[in-house]
Amino acid sequence: MADSSFDVLIIGSGPGGYVTAIRASQLGFKTAIVERDYLGGICLNWGCIPTKALLRSAEIFHYFQHAKDYGLKANNVGYDAKGVVARSRAVSKRLNDGVGFLMKKNKVSVIWGEASIDAPGKVTVKASKSDAPKGALGAGSYRAKHIIIATGARPRVLPGIEPDKKLVWTYFEAMVPDRVPKSLLVIGSGAIGIEFASFYRTLGSEVTVVEVLPQILPVEDHDIQVFARKSFEKQGIKIHTNAKITKLDKKSDSVAATMEEGEKTQTITVERAISAVGVIGNIENLGLEKLGVKTDRGTIVVDEYNKTNVPGIHAIGDVSGPPMLAHKAEHEGVVCVEAIKGLHSHPMNKLMIPGCTYCSPQIASVGLTEQAAKEKKLDIRVGRFPFIGNGKAIALGEDQGLVKVIFDKKTGQLLGAHMVGAEVTELIQGYVVAMNLETTEEELMHTVFPHPTLSEMMKEAVLDAYGRVLNI
Amino acid sequence: MPTNILMPALSPTMEKGNVARWLKKEGDKIKSGDVIAEIETDKATMEYEAIEDGTLAKIVVPEGTQDVAVNSVIAVLAGEGEDVKAAASAAKGAPPQKATEKKAETVAAAPPSAAPRPQKPSPPTVEAVPATRGNRIFSSPLARRLAKEANIDLNPVQGSGPHGRIIARDIERAKSGKGLRAPSIAPALGAAIAPAMSDAQVRALFEDGSYELIPHDNMRRTIAQRLTASVQTIPHFYETMDCDIGRLTAAREEINAAAPKGKDGKPAYKLSVNDFVIKALAVALQRVPDANVSWTESGLLKHKHSDIGVAVALPGGLITPIVRHAETKSLSAISNEMRDLAARARERKLKPHEYQGGTSSVSNLGMYGIKDFTAVINPPQSTILAIGAGEERAVVRNGQLAAATIMSVTLSCDHRAIDGALGAELIREFKTLIENPVMMVV
Numbered sequence: 001m002a003d004s005s006f007d008v009l010i011i012g013s014g015p016g017g018y019v020t021a022i023r024a025s026q027l028g029f030k031t032a033i034v035e036r037d038y039l040g041g042i043c044l045n046w047g048c049i050p051t052k053a054l055l056r057s058a059e060i061f062h063y064f065q066h067a068k069d070y071g072l073k074a075n076n077v078g079y080d081a082k083g084v085v086a087r088s089r090a091v092s093k094r095l096n097d098g099v100g101f102l103m104k105k106n107k108v109s110v111i112w113g114e115a116s117i118d119a120p121g122k123v124t125v126k127a128s129k130s131d132a133p134k135g136a137l138g139a140g141s142y143r144a145k146h147i148i149i150a151t152g153a154r155p156r157v158l159p160g161i162e163p164d165k166k167l168v169w170t171y172f173e174a175m176v177p178d179r180v181p182k183s184l185l186v187i188g189s190g191a192i193g194i195e196f197a198s199f200y201r202t203l204g205s206e207v208t209v210v211e212v213l214p215q216i217l218p219v220e221d222h223d224i225q226v227f228a229r230k231s232f233e234k235q236g237i238k239i240h241t242n243a244k245i246t247k248l249d250k251k252s253d254s255v256a257a258t259m260e261e262g263e264k265t266q267t268i269t270v271e272r273a274i275s276a277v278g279v280i281g282n283i284e285n286l287g288l289e290k291l292g293v294k295t296d297r298g299t300i301v302v303d304e305y306n307k308t309n310v311p312g313i314h315a316i317g318d319v320s321g322p323p324m325l326a327h328k329a330e331h332e333g334v335v336c337v338e339a340i341k342g343l344h345s346h347p348m349n350k351l352m353i354p355g356c357t358y359c360s361p362q363i364a365s366v367g368l369t370e371q372a373a374k375e376k377k378l379d380i381r382v383g384r385f386p387f388i389g390n391g392k393a394i395a396l397g398e399d400q401g402l403v404k405v406i407f408d409k410k411t412g413q414l415l416g417a418h419m420v421g422a423e424v425t426e427l428i429q430g431y432v433v434a435m436n437l438e439t440t441e442e443e444l445m446h447t448v449f450p451h452p453t454l455s456e457m458m459k460e461a462v463l464d465a466y467g468r469v470l471n472i
Numbered sequence: 473m474p475t476n477i478l479m480p481a482l483s484p485t486m487e488k489g490n491v492a493r494w495l496k497k498e499g500d501k502i503k504s505g506d507v508i509a510e511i512e513t514d515k516a517t518m519e520y521e522a523i524e525d526g527t528l529a530k531i532v533v534p535e536g537t538q539d540v541a542v543n544s545v546i547a548v549l550a551g552e553g554e555d556v557k558a559a560a561s562a563a564k565g566a567p568p569q570k571a572t573e574k575k576a577e578t579v580a581a582a583p584p585s586a587a588p589r590p591q592k593p594s595p596p597t598v599e600a601v602p603a604t605r606g607n608r609i610f611s612s613p614l615a616r617r618l619a620k621e622a623n624i625d626l627n628p629v630q631g632s633g634p635h636g637r638i639i640a641r642d643i644e645r646a647k648s649g650k651g652l653r654a655p656s657i658a659p660a661l662g663a664a665i666a667p668a669m670s671d672a673q674v675r676a677l678f679e680d681g682s683y684e685l686i687p688h689d690n691m692r693r694t695i696a697q698r699l700t701a702s703v704q705t706i707p708h709f710y711e712t713m714d715c716d717i718g719r720l721t722a723a724r725e726e727i728n729a730a731a732p733k734g735k736d737g738k739p740a741y742k743l744s745v746n747d748f749v750i751k752a753l754a755v756a757l758q759r760v761p762d763a764n765v766s767w768t769e770s771g772l773l774k775h776k777h778s779d780i781g782v783a784v785a786l787p788g789g790l791i792t793p794i795v796r797h798a799e800t801k802s803l804s805a806i807s808n809e810m811r812d813l814a815a816r817a818r819e820r821k822l823k824p825h826e827y828q829g830g831t832s833s834v835s836n837l838g839m840y841g842i843k844d845f846t847a848v849i850n851p852p853q854s855t856i857l858a859i860g861a862g863e864e865r866a867v868v869r870n871g872q873l874a875a876a877t878i879m880s881v882t883l884s885c886d887h888r889a890i891d892g893a894l895g896a897e898l899i900r901e902f903k904t905l906i907e908n909p910v911m912m913v914v
Contacts, residue, residue: 411621413614413640438612438640 003109004137006032008337009123009144011115011286014041015048016317016329017150018099018108024337025106032109032142036128039099039110041152043326045092050175051195053088055358058202062360069397079203081179088175100133112136116287117147120312146312146340149286149300150333153279153318161187161248161275167255168248168273171196181205181271185257187245189216191357193276194232198359201237208238208268210245210259219355221369221418223384227402228420231361248273281319296321304347305339306332314340328353354432356425361401364428367416367435370406379409383465385457387421389472392452398422403461405431412440417461423454430458441466474554475524477547479533479540482513483824489513490538490690491546499556500528502549509535509546514690516791516827517820524549529556611638618643625769628652652768691789699848706767707887710846713899715906717862717879720748723909727803741804745862745879746782746836750806751912753857754778754798756901757832763898764831766852767889773852781833781850782810784817791817792850794830803912838862844880854886855898879906 007029010017017033018040024031038045057079067074103110112132113125127139155170157163163170174196182205186197189211201207209216209232215225216232216239229239243261257268281299293308293315294301299322300308300315307314314336317329331348338345354366373380387393387401401421408415417431434444444462449455456471463469479489490512496502502522509520529550533540540546550556609626611619615638619626624643630651631638645651688696724743731739757764757778766773778799781792793813795806816822835847836859847858862879869876881902885895905912 411614411617438614440613440617443613 004140004142006030006109006142006144008032008146008148008340009034009111009142010148010150010333011117011123012041012150012152012282012317012319013039013099013103013110014150014152014317014329015043015326016152016333017041017148018102019330020148020150020316020333020337021108022102022106023334024340025108027337027341027343029146029337029341031107032111032137032144033103034111034113034115034123034125036112036114037130038096039103039133040092040096044095044099046172046175048326049095050088050092051171051199052358053091054084054175054199055195055360057084057087058199059360062202066397079180081177081203084203085176104135110136111138111142113139114285116285117149117291117313118287119291120147120310121145123147146314146337148306148333148336149308149313149315149319150317150329151282151286151319152329153281153324155275156278156280158275158277161245161273161277163275164250167250167253167271168275170275174274177272183270183272184208185210185245185255185268185270185273186276187273188276188278189213189239189241190218190276190278191355193274194228194357194359194363196274196276197232197237201232201235202360206236206238206270208240208270210243210257211239211241212244214242216241217357217363219369220363220365221404221416222371223402223404224363224365224418224420228359228361228363231400231420232359235360245273279318279324281321283319305345306336307339323350323353323355325353325355349436352432352435354428356428358425361398361421362424363420364424365416365418366428366432367414368406369416369418370404373406373415378415380415381407381409381465383407383461383463383469385460385464385469385472387454387457389460390452390454390457392454392456393422395452396422396454403427403457405458405461405465407441407462407465412442414439414441414444417458421454427455427458430455474529474558475526475549475551476545477508477522477549478543479546480511480520481542482511482516482518483828486513486542486824488539488541491533491535491540492517494531494535496528498528498531502526502528512690512820513824514694516822516824518823522549524551526551526554527556609638610635612640614640615643619646622647628769646770649768649770649773652770689788691786691791695789698851702848702851706849706851708846708849708884709887709892709895710882710884711892711895711899712844712880712882713903715879715881715903716867716876717745717906718877720745720906720909721862721877724748731804741807743803743807745838746834746859747803747807747810748906748909748912749834749836749857749859749881750780750782750795750798750810751801751803752902752905752909753832753834754780754795754801755905755912756898758799759901760894760898763855763885763890763894765854765889766831767854767886768852772889775831778832779830781827781830781853782813783833783835783847784814786818786820791822791827792830792833793817793822793827832856834859838879844882846882847884849884849886854889855895856884857899857902858882858884 008024008031010021010033013033013035021031021033043049061079064074064077110133111125113128115123115125117123121143123142123144125139125142132138165173171192180200180203184200184205184207186193186207186209189209193209194217197207197209216229217225233239240259240261243259245257245259247258249256254269254271255273257270257273259266259268283295283298283300288295291310293310293313300320302308302315302320306316306320316332316336318324335345335348351367354364357363370382383405385403388399393399398421404418405414406416407413414431414435417428419428441462444459449459460469460471492510492512494509496508502508502525504522504525506522507519508522510517511520526549528547530548532548533546610631611626618640622643624646626638629638629642629646632642633639642651728742731741733739761774764775764778777797779794779796780798781794783790783792795809798806813826830853832853833850833856835856837845838859838861841861844860845858847856849856858881860880862877864875865878867874867876883895883899
């Protein structure tokens with residue numbers, strides 16, 4: 001009889017769950033993780049990672065198309081949609097296997113199936129439809145002193161635009177197309193919608209993005225929103241803001257979408273549509289109602305150490321509320337088990353969680369936007385620096401972009417940083433580290449940034465905020 | 473899962489402790505609340521109670537071990553139904569952390585109220601380390617800027633960031649006077665002070681074999697560190713006053729004679745002169761509230777109560793248990809409380825909260841026949857009253873020579889917080905009260 005009693009049991013093996021399991025094991029807890037479908041969860045299998053693989057193919061294709069700009073010749077450039085998808089799936093498979101290895105290495109028991117909580121300390125796992133990996137424990141009753149819910153989120157479904165998975169896709173279908181549709185409607189302009197819009201546009205689709213709010217990329221700084229919109233429109237993406245899709249009429253191989261834009265109502269006919277109107281927490285079938293675990297608008301209510309209102313039950317990641325990002329889930333999980341262990345872990349500061357969108361141009365940000373800082377009535381200094389003033393950007397052939405920083409005028413605290421342009425997703429963590437160490441403009445100005453790099457723009461933006469910009 | 477039993481932090485500033493005695497053996501069943509060990513801190517020996525049920529699987533740190541760092545594993549407890557042997561063997565990989573490894577940094581034990589700090593001035597015992605080393609206060613740039621703007625000194629600010637780093641929120645707290653430490657040795661001062669002679673230099677002055685080396689215990693080290701810090705950082709001045717305690721002596725005899733006797737024939741109380749001194753100082757501080765203060769960089773703490781520390785001599789050291797709110801207590805209550813505190817102090821059984829803090833102190837050497845002396849202020853207090861012997865002296869009254877019982881008292885004041893005239897006011901109030909003990913009762 002396999003062991004069925006644990007110190008920590010985690011439900012869901014996404015980036016939050018599996019990292020939490022490793023940390024729990026490091027802390028000496030006897031740890032188990034329950035998964036019903038894929039080790040690594042959505043992130044590794046149907047989210048962050050496979051989309052990055054798709055976007056990489058699109059990026060290289062884009063470079064091939066512009067070989068001449070670099071003095072190169074590339075004739076008969078094309079793509080094989082099946083090959084692009086196959087590569088993306090192979091990348092996911094490799095990482096999925098990697099999580100299995102990490103669980104084994106850290107002596108975390110994998111339990112295969114659907115978990116529900118009967119009572120604090122008691123979990124029942126029912127067999128799931130998918131095949132269990134080798135060595136996994138099966139359905140049965142399990143006990144654990146501490147239960148951590150890390151069940152993640154799923155695509156939100158809005159009435160009238162329900163995905164049918166054939167003509168109207170969610171991100172699942174959008175990730176494995178058998179061909180690239182001639183025309184595509186993207187409903188929602190958050191990170192998921194914009195990344196698919198960018199991917200399909202680069203591969204030649206006629207892409208239309210519809211956003212109900214006044215700006216695309218609603219969480220980003222206004223300057224970045226405006227800059228990104230111009231770039232996308234220049235690439236040929238049609239963008240409608242303050243617009244709403246009210247109906248999707250599914251034909252045999254196309255969709256007629258009814259769009260209300262102000263007073264106007266019009267119909268857009270496309271081959272395929274993607275519903276990317278956000279995600280909602282997976283809080284169902286866990287037994288939460290029976291246990292009296294508090295939830296609010298589809299997510300579980302937790303305190304700063306991710307405890308729910310029921311002792312012994314914790315929740316981390318998407319299911320415990322926004323921002324719904326893999327790196328937020330990972331860090332929450334670590335803080336959560338460290339708190340269980342009694343270590344003096346600091347709760348996460350949600351203002352310092354960076355966000356990245358891997359469209360072309362890339363977008364990355366952390367902290368307060370200019371509009372948020374003004375709403376808080378903060379006295380601020382803003383610095384900006386365009387890619388066009390950076391030697392490395394010009395050498396790369398990527399001279400379109402912007403770095404923007406926001407400081408508290410009085411204290412010099414870095415309140416926020418916002419970037420659009422090539423490789424900014426790899427740059428943002430410089431500002432994130434700075435914010436976490438509570439640096440002021442002075443230390444940033446005293447820091448030597450290597451030349452020639454895109455990162456020099458980060459210093460220039462700081463200098464600009466204090467009227468000392470050099471290269472523009 | 474087996475539970476690690478850790479060296480407890482018995483006071484907020486304790487860095488290490490000694491395992492004085494194990495009261496349980498390996499294999500003993502333990503219930504939560506059982507006393508499993510005695511831990512010796514800087515000034516006291518405290519009982520360590522188990523907080524979980526189980527079996528003592530393994531004693532990792534044997535009794536008598538000194539300087540065990542706080543939070544290092546001292547024993548392993550197997551939970552109910554757990555394999556004791558497995559729990560014991562799991563403990564083997566983790567040797568206890570000896571706090572002495574950090575000797576160069578922190579030779580002295582943490583004083584009860586002055587806090588451990590990475591930037592302590594280098595101890596005089598280490599020759600190679602320059603005195604300026606380790607003066608850095610770890611703080612974030614934003615915290616430094618916020619502190620500068622709010623005119624807050626970083627020295628007393630308690631850091632809540634990683635490794636005690638001072639971060640922005642600590643400054644926000646400090647603005648409202650929270651999260652401040654008691655004054656410790658100011659780094660700048662530490663740098664300016666010439667190091668004392670090294671151990672080797674001292675020993676070289678004496679012939680080998682002409683002395684015996686007595687190792688310091690925690691109490692000795694704490695006294696050395698705290699009083700060095702006091703004298704180096706507090707500008708002391710002294711004021712002496714003669715008090716006629718004739719009426720006090722008479723009143724004391726009368727009161728003691730009137731004490732009701734219990735069943736065992738013992739009187740319910742027996743007041744000492746020192747009990748009157750405690751009460752008189754407590755009331756005097758209430759009458760001169762500006763002298764009932766503690767110095768901090770961000771402002772004076774003006775205390776509402778008179779918490780009077782009383783120096784109790786012990787073999788090899790001393791400790792000052794505190795009579796809290798002494799102004800509100802009757803003489804008999806003070807007397808009985810002091811008797812209990814002193815008895816437990818001699819057994820080193822006081823808890824940290826019984827000897828930390830206080831707003832002033834009394835040090836009485838009258839019983840040794842000392843006429844008058846000066847005492848070193850016990851931070852964070854601002855005053856200490858040194859009491860000499862009550863003795864018959866010739867005095868002149870209205871041009872006539874007369875005999876009177878006189879007690880000389882000397883007040884030491886922290887000049888940062890108290891000026892000469894204010895100190896004089898306090899000691900004059902004290903004199904009025906001690907010479908007219910009836911007024912204390914009002």
